[in-house]
């Protein structure tokens with residue numbers, strides 16, 4: 406059997422491969438501290454779980470409207486409108502099974518064979534994978550450690566050509582935890598006004614996870630580009646609901662009907678009881694979210710200073726999400742070697758920076774969605790690896 410060229414062009418997320426390796430080692434009795442996984446180590450709040458259980462008991466077992474149930478589209482629009490001081494029409498909201506399908510829909514909507522799509526490097530590996538699948542050319546723009554991995558307008562604008570169809574942005578950012586600065590966003594938007602046909606996909610899945618009261622800007626806040634901006638967000642990270650598969654997206658008026666068609670063709674609709682849980686997450690108490698962020702901030706401080714105390718490693722201070730992206734260039738080893746060595750020799754699972762694009766080489770990604778105790782043990786093990794190499 407020969408599968409299509411398009412399918413052969415799909416990439417993957419190495420996080421899932423490392424997870425399988427971790428499980429294998431654990432089966433052999435090894436203790437592994439997993440800092441590779443991109444999901445909060447918190448349980449979904451009880452009130453959210455209860456809302457889903459109630460909806461199931463109330464008989465919410467059938468198909469639901471393809472764009473999402475009215476109560477949830479309404480809740481998203483109210484929350485978004487108040488958070489960002491705009492007026493968002495619920496008819497522009499599409500509920501999806503997780504945030505990921507929105508990447509697929511947006512990229513396929515713009516990704517013709519002769520088109521180009523810009524995406525961040527380092528960046529979430531699914532962008533490049535799906536762009537390749539669409540047939541468009543994947544054009545990376547660099548995020549540099551010198552700028553704390555935050556976007557620079559020039560690095561993006563310089564890569565635009567007459568073929569550019571879509572620009573993907575991501576803030577707070579996976580894998581670096583950077584947050585785009587308002588100054589650079591404004592400069593970027595001023596530049597984009599010269600290219601009115603380029604769409605924008607702003608992946609804001611970590612929008613609620615930020616520190617020091619420095620709330621990230623949403624691209625929805627800029628009216629000059631609203632009619633071509635797609636926002637991706639969801640419940641996975643903010644409400645510790647990765648396994649529920651619940652996301653949302655905001656589409657401009659001229660694209661929402663096309664996005665709904667993608668939904669109808671792809672998954673029909675999202676489980677009603679999961680959507681009721683989503684309503685409760687947005688409208689219920691936000692205390693657990695606040696608490697989670699306080700804990701993440703403490704861990705961030707410990708992991709950044711711990712990494713900076715290891716010989717030949719340096720780490721910038723991220724402003725959001727729950728990742729750090731330390732520089733390992735001075736160690737003289739490449740990131741995949743370190744990923745394998747640290748897992749097999751020290752029992753610390755983390756990801757090679759190279760799995761996030763060629764600019765990720767020379768870095769590692771560690772997720773601090775793990776207990777403080779485990780983070781401290783992992784730091785000790787890393788220190789041991791880097792500072793006490795085995796005698797030959």
Ligand SMILES: Cc1ncc(COP(=O)(O)O)c(C=O)c1O
Nearest residue numbers: 443503504505529579610639641
């Ligand atoms: C940058 C980014 N976008 C999107 C997603 C997908 O989120 P979800 O699990 O809601 O599909 C992730 C998950 O890791 C992510 O890191």
